[in-house]
Amino acid sequence: xELRQLQYFLKVAQKEHVxxxxxxxxxxxxxxxxxxxxxxxxxxxxxxMQKGRNLQLTPVGQLFRKRVESVLRDLERSVMEIHEFxxxxxxEIRIGxxxxxxTHLIPTIVAEFxxxxxxxxxxxxxxxxxxxxxxxxxxxxDLAFISxxxxxxxxxxxxxVMTEELFAILPQSHPLAGEEVIRLEQLADEKFVLFSxxxxxxxxxxxxxxxxxxxxxxxxEGGETDTIRGLVAAGMGVSLLPETALYPTSPMQPAKxxxxxxxxxxxxxxxxxxxxxxxxxxxxxxxxxxxxxxxxNNNTPPGS
Numbered sequence: 001x002e003l004r005q006l007q008y009f010l011k012v013a014q015k016e017h018v019x020x021x022x023x024x025x026x027x028x029x030x031x032x033x034x035x036x037x038x039x040x041x042x043x044x045x046x047x048x049m050q051k052g053r054n055l056q057l058t059p060v061g062q063l064f065r066k067r068v069e070s071v072l073r074d075l076e077r078s079v080m081e082i083h084e085f086x087x088x089x090x091x092e093i094r095i096g097x098x099x100x101x102x103t104h105l106i107p108t109i110v111a112e113f114x115x116x117x118x119x120x121x122x123x124x125x126x127x128x129x130x131x132x133x134x135x136x137x138x139x140x141x142d143l144a145f146i147s148x149x150x151x152x153x154x155x156x157x158x159x160x161v162m163t164e165e166l167f168a169i170l171p172q173s174h175p176l177a178g179e180e181v182i183r184l185e186q187l188a189d190e191k192f193v194l195f196s197x198x199x200x201x202x203x204x205x206x207x208x209x210x211x212x213x214x215x216x217x218x219x220x221e222g223g224e225t226d227t228i229r230g231l232v233a234a235g236m237g238v239s240l241l242p243e244t245a246l247y248p249t250s251p252m253q254p255a256k257x258x259x260x261x262x263x264x265x266x267x268x269x270x271x272x273x274x275x276x277x278x279x280x281x282x283x284x285x286x287x288x289x290x291x292x293x294x295x296x297n298n299n300t301p302p303g304s
Contacts, residue, residue, distance in 0.1 A: 003075075005039040006068050008032050009047065013065050016054040073139050077279065091281035094123040096132045096144035100201060100225050101268070104247035106145070113288050120281055129200040136273055142282035143289075147200050149269030158271035161293035164242045166204070166264040169254040171235040177255035184212035184259050191219035191237040193228050201266070205240045208264040229254055240264055 011021040012032065022029040040047050047061035057065060097106050110122055125141055132144040137155055149160045168187065170177045176186060192209075194216070195202040209216040219237040222228050225245045232239050232254040246256055270289055272278055278286065 001039065001042055002035075005035045006072060008035045009039055010065065010068050010072065012036060012048070012055060013057055013061070016056060018055065070139070077139070091279065092121040092123055093143070093279075093282050093285050094125070094141040095285075096125045096127055096135050096141040096146075098128070098132065098145065098147060098200060099126050099223065100147070100242060100245040101145055102126060103225055103245055103249060105244045109289065109292060112292065113285060116288075117281075117284070120285075128198040130198065133271070136271055139273075139276070142278055143270055143272050143286060145268060146271055147266050147268045148204070149267045150271065155274055156271040157274040158269050159290060160267050160269045161289065162268050162297060163265050164244060164268065166201075166208075166240040166242050166259065166266065167246065168238060168257045168259050169229065169232045169241055169246070170238050170257060171232060172253075172255050173235065174238070174255065176257060179257055181258045181260050183261040184208060184264070185214065185261070187238055188212070188214035190217070192216040193220045193222070193231045193237040193239045194218055195228065196221045196223050199223060201241070204264065204266050208240065208262055211262050226250070242266060 008021065008025065008031075011025055012018055015021045015024065018032050018036070019029050022032045025032065036047070043064075045060050046058055047064060048055040049058050050056075095106075106124070114120060123141075125135060127135060127144075129146060129148075132141075132146050133150065133153065133156060135141045136144050146158075149158070150156060168176075168182060168184070176182050188209075192205070194205060206216060220228075220231050222231070225241065226249055228239055228241065229246070230250065230252060231237065233252045240259065270286065272282075272286070
């Protein structure tokens with residue numbers, strides 16, 4: 001079994017077509033077909049079956065694909081680790097994070113880290129709570145920012161780096177927009193703009209509303225912080241967002257008001273596989289993050 005056979009197999013599985021796979025691999029179609037045939041002969045199974053003009057993985061082919069993806073990913077990481085060993089200040093860090101941190105926090109952190117390590121590359125992947133954990137466990141990312149921090153998941157390990165407050169966001173014309181603080185129950189009759197199912201901020205906001213004595217009426221749902229902020233600014237409803245998601249990105253901005261009774265917060269953590277060894281450059285980044293947030297938290301004025 002050769003590495004080339006595994007690479008060709010995976011490309012055909014992705015494209016479900018030998019010709020398309022060959023075009024992307026920049027080789028002849030006959031070469032791809034020959035390698036797949038030799039691989040099937042060596043394994044003694046059929047990996048693909050014809051479905052119309054396309055190819056579809058057989059059940060055993062689907063199982064084999066998962067193993068091949070894992071093997072090639074480990075091989076890629078091994079090559080990167082060698083390069084990092086030769087030059088620790090180079091390499092690639094694969095990091096996942098929720099959408100709510102992408103507006104300001106992640107760019108700020110990465111820019112600060114690259115001031116010290118300008119040759120390090122980053123691969124970013126945004127996702128929901130469950131998809132970020134899945135990406136960490138599968139090796140798609142080395143580290144992931146996640147909220148809330150998964151306290152009872154033994155498959156991942158990490159640290160809570162901050163607890164941040166959620167603020168009410170309202171249209172600028174809203175009667176409460178000029179208030180210094182409000183109680184959440186004052187929004188009981190409002191329409192809410194919330195994250196869709198699967199996003200971690202949704203249950204936090206939902207539970208806070210229930211704690212305040214009402215069930216939120218949902219007007220719109222979305223998966224992007226900018227969309228939620230923009231809809232609120234346009235008068236489509238109200239919402240709650242953490243301060244890290246409230247940095248202005250367009251002229252149209254909602255009003256931000258502190259919420260009391262209850263105070264709504266979320267934890268943000270950084271996780272990695274509990275049984276996995278981080279690449280050297282990812283370990284350096286993790287240590288940088290822990291120091292960064294320790295300094296940040298120590299320098300944050302109370303109530304800000």
